[in-house]
Amino acid sequence: MTHVTTHVLDAATGEPARGIGVVLAAASGDSVVAETAGAIIAHGVTDADGRLAIGPDALEPGDYTLTFLTGEYFAARGAPTFYPYVIVTFIVEAETEGSSRHCHVPLLLSPFAYSTYRGS
Structure with a gap:
């Protein structure tokens, strides 16, 4: 299983958010990955069910970011948004x-709000 997974739901439509670009990168901070902060590890696009498995099978313990390209997603639908990313x-x-454990990072999205949590 890929180490990081996500599931994006479009709360405005009640549908999975398919076609959202996602970038996994190392983050800065007091971690073992600090020297590679900002380095892109992987990128992908959510599938028809709004899901994406991204990155290698294992990540070093540390801080990471997932950047969701929400502006592109809403622009493709002709919808204005407050959050381009x-x-x-x-x-x-x-x-x-x-070793490090699997991380699931769900995103509940609308043009003017979003919510996330640690999934299982």
């Missing part, structure tokens, strides 16, 4: 044996 910063924690 949604950037979610999250922590990949080390497990007791030193």
